[in-house]
Amino acid sequence: MTRILNYPAFSIFKQHLIDYPTPINISYMWGFGSLAAICLAVQLITGILLAMHYTPHVSLAFASVEHIMRDVNYGWLLRYIHANGASMFFIIVYIHMFRGLYYGSYVAPRQAVWIIGVAIFLLMMATAFLGYVLPWGQMSFWGATVITNLFSAIPLVGDSIVYWLWGGFSVDNATLNRFFSLHYLLPFVISALAFLHMVALHQYGSNNPVGITVGAEKVSFFPYFYLKDLVGWIGFFVFFSFFVYFAPNLLGHPDNYIQANPMVTPAHIVPEWYFLPFYAILRSIPDKLGGVLAMFSAIAVLFVLPVLHTAEVRSSVFRPVTKRFFWLLLIDCLILGWIGGNVVEFPFIQIGQIATVFYFFYFLIYIPIVGIIENFFIKTGFLLKNI
Known part of the structure; x- marks a missing residue:
């Protein structure tokens, strides 16, 4: 195994995930970075599988989601993992960001790590908003209408931006098509930024609770911190599984289980909780x-x-x-x-x-x-x- 990892093709893997020198005093709060990577992988895999059965058309989108839930083998599981996985992803990233704020992980020389991380967060918000529109329920339609209309406040070019986002003069089939395309594309952009995020982090090494870089004692990441992260992974999957199996709709909105109707406005339009x-x-x-x-x-x-x-x-x-x-x-x-x-x-x-x-x-x-x-x-x- 050691000889294989020494080949040039695997040297980067060995350098960044095995031999990476890690401060010995980092706590369990440093495990949320790897958890965020796991959430991203889960969203990518389930999203690709769901896209095989989804139809991005205003007349068929809602029915195709019901088809996934009722007719596709384990389609209900895929959809609940993907829908709740978005919430889990944001929970992990919010904790990860607040940990960075508390311990000053954004301070030099790690500015690039923080800035790339915020860019990932911004793309996550865009991806989640686009995905929220795809089921084409009441909250999907009206949420898209309200949020995209915000750009009309921009002087001179606001209306043109809104029409471009819609692909016409209202939220309709062209809107759903381009939202589906972008929702499929952006996770791969996030994956690329996540890789750059890790590379930028490993350039100067991880921060630690006391914030001291020079003279901090370090050990290799494997096996010490793999085992430490494993505790967090197990706890996270127990927490995640509770929502998937026992409360799959708790974090969603009941109005989104009603097919979109442009003629009926919901009493209270709200986005997902993470917005x-x-x-x-x-x-x-x-x-x-x-x-x-x-x-x-x-x-x-x-x-x-x-x-x-x-x-x-x-x-x-x-x-x-x-x-x-x-x-x-x-x-x-x-x-x-x-x-x-x-x-x-x-x-x-x-x-x-x-x-x-x-x-x-x-x-x-x-x-x-x-x-x-x-x-x-x-x-x-x-x-x-x-x-």
Whole structure:
């Protein structure tokens, strides 16, 4: 086996997945990267198999999904794994991102790792939105109508962009066809970016809880961290299996089991749960263009986070105030998710606006300013225990 891995064709595999030097103090929180790769593989495999039986036509799409559920051998299992797998993928990626925020994994020299990761997250959101339209249920149709109409807020070219997305003058067959094509294509783009993400990570090595790179003791990834990751994999599959076998529709919307009808508008149009925080930010701004800009800015700010970080201390472990603000950010995102699923009325509008302000305050004001203050105390010899 060792002789085989020494051949040039397998040397990259051996270098990145076996001999890769890993800090000995990384915790189970570092296992969510491999779990995200597993989720991506599951989505690719089940998606390809489902595409063999799906028909991207407005008159047949809903029926083809029912055909998969009722007539295709284990089609129900494939669809439930794929539908719930999207939610699992986002759960894993959200935890992975918050872990990176807490331990400062976006700080130099790992800026490229973080930026590629945010690009993957953005493509995941696009892929999930496109996939949500494919069953052609009520929420699929009206969700596509509402979200694509947001681009009409862009001055001068907004309407042209909407017509291009639709492939006509309304959400119809051309829209479904191009959404299906893009939904099939984008996971492969995500796979390529995931590979670049791993290569960029391995260029400088993994971060660790204390945030110290120089002098950190390391061991080979195999077999030590394979066994550690295996614990997380088993726990994840138990959690995933619960939804697939016992609550397959818990994370979905009941209106999407009604065939799309352009003449009947659902009482409350909501996206999938993993979009709700950004949907809340969109709705918190009274102006349509302002809401769209705020929603996209909420993702764009993640791209520039390595620039906004000014502190010389990387990990929140040694930054008590930053640690508390991190947990406030997590609670704030949960509140935004709750607000995004509620109707647009008092007091949800006001709560959403406060949560939106705190979200941008954390990234655009708190992170750069507190870093400057911390650096001042370090240079002047003050202790950091109260910072």
